Amino acid sequence: YHARETGANYSLYDPTHDPHNPRRLALMAELRQAIENDQLQLHYQPKIALATGGMIGAEALLRWQHPKTGMIPPDQFIRSAENTGLIKPLTDWVLGTGLRQCSEALASGALRHLAINISARSLHDLRFPNLVGKFLKASGIAPEKLMLEVTESAFMVDLQRTVETLAVLSHMGILISIDDFGTGFSSLNYIKKLPVNEIKIDKSFVSDMTSNENDLSIVRSIIELGHNLGLKVVAEGVENKATLDSLAALGCDYCQGYYISRPLPHERFKDWPGHASG
Numbered sequence: 001y002h003a004r005e006t007g008a009n010y011s012l013y014d015p016t017h018d019p020h021n022p023r024r025l026a027l028m029a030e031l032r033q034a035i036e037n038d039q040l041q042l043h044y045q046p047k048i049a050l051a052t053g054g055m056i057g058a059e060a061l062l063r064w065q066h067p068k069t070g071m072i073p074p075d076q077f078i079r080s081a082e083n084t085g086l087i088k089p090l091t092d093w094v095l096g097t098g099l100r101q102c103s104e105a106l107a108s109g110a111l112r113h114l115a116i117n118i119s120a121r122s123l124h125d126l127r128f129p130n131l132v133g134k135f136l137k138a139s140g141i142a143p144e145k146l147m148l149e150v151t152e153s154a155f156m157v158d159l160q161r162t163v164e165t166l167a168v169l170s171h172m173g174i175l176i177s178i179d180d181f182g183t184g185f186s187s188l189n190y191i192k193k194l195p196v197n198e199i200k201i202d203k204s205f206v207s208d209m210t211s212n213e214n215d216l217s218i219v220r221s222i223i224e225l226g227h228n229l230g231l232k233v234v235a236e237g238v239e240n241k242a243t244l245d246s247l248a249a250l251g252c253d254y255c256q257g258y259y260i261s262r263p264l265p266h267e268r269f270k271d272w273p274g275h276a277s278g
């Protein structure tokens, strides 16, 4: 049976994700060095409460300043890092750096929580909660101030194990957010099994919700579903006032997007106005 070599798989071939692709191998070798040589940065994007406009948290987003090619966006290296095992040192770096840079703001309450993106791969590792615990201990930050953003795709690979790992993390007091909600897993069954605090509506639905009836319906349904399950609902990708107003009218809890603030380097994030107004 030759289906594998011919039709179906061929269309899925993407050279940048081929483990033997030389360009990718070189990129991963450079990423390994970048982790060691301080070429990585975290940018922080505020998350605000729609009711008050106050900042309730921030999301750390990875940036790679490559000495030759300039800024490389995370979409261009995260997946390769997952497939080559580099995601482990990368996630360690993000956790360590994020908690260290935000420790003061988290301790004073200026920042209520720091959200970090976690790849599915980390959640399939039963040692991951222990690792997170070590980082929290080292930084002296309460687990309730750390939120982990997990995409739905994590549940497609190994639902059982992902649920187990998340249960341990949640039991430790760590907050869990389901990222890119609505884009991945078609069955909603998993969400009942999960200790989740919030769901984040994917920006692909949010960006056109004021002009596209279908997107508006999806956003409305996700907000209703989230609230029925007792969860907070966040909208990402809010780029204008019309979208913000529409989300507020629908009862969405929190939002994030360029209209409020772009992701900012730590130096600028520290002075972001939301810090002062709480």
Ligand code: C2E
Residues within 6 Å of the ligand: 045, 060, 061, 062, 073, 074, 075, 078, 094, 117, 118, 119, 149, 179, 180, 203, 236, 237, 238, 239, 256, 257, 258, 259, 263
């Ligand atoms: P994500 O977690 O869904 O992050 C949201 C993305 O939307 C970010 O892109 C952010 O900069 C962008 N964004 C924020 N507001 C707006 C807006 O108003 N309009 C539009 N069009 N975009 C907006 P970014 O920083 O390029 O990150 C892309 C993805 O890379 C993230 O998607 C996340 O899945 C992944 N990523 C980023 N940092 C990390 C990390 O530290 N670890 C892991 N595992 N993944 C990361």
Ligand code: CA
Residues within 6 Å of the ligand: 059, 117, 149, 179
């Ligand atoms: Ca995210």
Ligand code: CA
Residues within 6 Å of the ligand: 179, 180, 200, 202, 203, 236
């Ligand atoms: Ca997202």
Ligand code: CA
Residues within 6 Å of the ligand: 180
């Ligand atoms: Ca995304």
